[in-house]
Amino acid sequence: MEWLQRMKDAMDYMEARMEEKLDIEAVARVACSSPFHFQRMFSMVTGVTVGEYLRKRRLSLAAQELASSQAKVIDVALKFGYDSPESFAKAFRKAHGITPSEARQPGAKLKAFPRISFHLSLRGEKEMEYRIIERGAFEVAGISFVTTCKDGENHRAIPKFWQENNANGTTARLAAQAPNHETLGICMEFNHADDTLRYMIASEVAPVAAADGSLGNSFETRTIPAATWAVFTSVGPMPHAIQDVWQRIFQDWFPSSNYEHAGGPEFELYPDEDPSGEDYRCEVWIPIKPKA
Numbered sequence: 444m445e446w447l448q449r450m451k452d453a454m455d456y457m458e459a460r461m462e463e464k465l466d467i468e469a470v471a472r473v474a475c476s477s478p479f480h481f482q483r484m485f486s487m488v489t490g491v492t493v494g495e496y497l498r499k500r501r502l503s504l505a506a507q508e509l510a511s512s513q514a515k516v517i518d519v520a521l522k523f524g525y526d527s528p529e530s531f532a533k534a535f536r537k538a539h540g541i542t543p544s545e546a547r548q549p550g551a552k553l554k555a556f557p558r559i560s561f562h563l564s565l566r567g568e569k570e571m572e573y574r575i576i577e578r579g580a581f582e583v584a585g586i587s588f589v590t591t592c593k594d595g596e597n598h599r600a601i602p603k604f605w606q607e608n609n610a611n612g613t614t615a616r617l618a619a620q621a622p623n624h625e626t627l628g629i630c631m632e633f634n635h636a637d638d639t640l641r642y643m644i645a646s647e648v649a650p651v652a653a654a655d656g657s658l659g660n661s662f663e664t665r666t667i668p669a670a671t672w673a674v675f676t677s678v679g680p681m682p683h684a685i686q687d688v689w690q691r692i693f694q695d696w697f698p699s700s701n702y703e704h705a706g707g708p709e710f711e712l713y714p715d716e717d718p719s720g721e722d723y724r725c726e727v728w729i730p731i732k733p734k735a
Contacts, residue, residue, distance in 0.1 A: 446697075446699075447561055447698075449473070449474045450488075450561045451560075451561055452473050452474065453470050453471075453473045453474040453481065454558070454559065454560070454561070456469075456470055456473045457470060457493075457497065458500075458558060461497070461500060461501055461523070462522055462523065462524075464524065465497065467481075467482065467493065467635070475734075476703055476734070476735075477703060477704075477706065477735070478635075479633070479704055479706035480704040480706070481493075482635045483633075483693075483704050484693055484697060484704075487689070487690070487693035487694075488561075488693055488694055489559050490595065492593070492635065492638045493635065494635065494636065494637075494638050495592070495593055495594070495638060498534070498538075499538065499556040500556055500558065501524060502523070502534060502535060502538040502539070502556070503554070503555050503557075504523065505519050505520075505522075505523045505535065505543075506535070506539055506546050506553040506554075506555075507553075507555075508522075509543055509546040510546055510547065510553060516528055516531070516532075516543045516544065519531070528543075531543065538554060538556075539552075539553050539554050540552070540554075541553075571675060571688075571691060571692075571696055572675065572676040573673055573674060573675045573676065574673075574674050575671065575672070575673060575674075575731075576671070577671055578669065578670065579669045580666055580668050581647055581666070581667050582647065582648050582649070582650050582664060582666055582667075583627060583645040583646065583647055583648065583666075583667060584617070584620070584645060584648045584663065584664045585617055585627070585629075585644050585645025585646060585662055585663060585665075586608065586613060586617075586643065586644055586661075586663065587629075587641050587642060587643035587644070587663055588600075588604060588641070588642060589639055589640070589641050589642075590640060590641075590642055591637075591638055591639050592639065593638050597640065597642070601628075601642050602682070604642065604644065605628070608644055614626055614644060617644065617645060617646040617662075618646060618715050620646055620648060621647055621648070622647065623714070623715075624715035625646065625647070625712055625713060625714055625715065626644065626645070626712075626713045626715075627643075627645045627646060627647070627711065627712055628643075628644060628711040629642065629643040629644075629645055629665075629667070629708050629709070629710040630642055630708060630709050630710065631643065631665070631707075631708035631709075632708075643665065645665070665708075667707075667708055667710075668708075670707055670730035671730065671731055671732065672730055672731065673692075673696075673700075673728075673731045674726055674727070674729075675688050675692055675696075675727045675729075676688075676725075676726055677724065677725050677726065678722065678724050679721060679722075679723065680718065680720060680721060680723060681718040681723065684723070685725060688727055689727060692727065701734055702731040702733060702734060703731065703732060703733075703734050703735075704729060704731065704732075705730035705731055705732040706730070708730070709727070709728060709729045710727075711727055711728075712725060712726040712727075712728060
């Protein structure tokens, strides 16, 4: 599979340059994709961001060097991209539980973060229901927060955010102001350098409402830009059904399609129905563009 070879090539490129400052645009070119699409694909398929992978691999290699050589700590720190022994020691302790100096001691316990490899997995056919939609810009209002993606924190923080706003009535108020009483879970403002994104619980609103302040001060407003969207249907109880759809979009659909992620906000659309029902239908909307 062409996609599989491209990801392997990109991984080879990164591994050969662990001691250099990597240019993500150059890595993405090896994978024949845009920087945004490559980073989004990488994190969804592997479960770690590109930045997190590089940090863990470099700290793993640094530990091996400290344990097997007499290299100075400051030299190892600089070799793997740290500006000072202090910043290196802090990151090293977080990764391994001991200081760089302690890593030299006989019997020191170190953690290895192996290189990720990509393999083709043959599975039984399972249909994916989707459609391609051209849609102009639209306004949303809601409440948001910034979460880190490091160590999968976003997967814990976002469900907690929903629980809090379901409990305090915010989600219900947002649904009430939407024409079809639908709510949106929007991922936006991706910052791959810092491994963060902004997540927003929102609903679509009329442009005049977003502009004239009639929504009050309790909600933020955003404009979702015009885009071509791939819209995938999830059927089944939350959250497992839609989590499976997300996984299959990036592991199955994108690699076999002629599209890549366009880089804008992506969102889930939730009808005002019982999300625990076996026939609950919701959607995943992803902005797409033709592959270069």
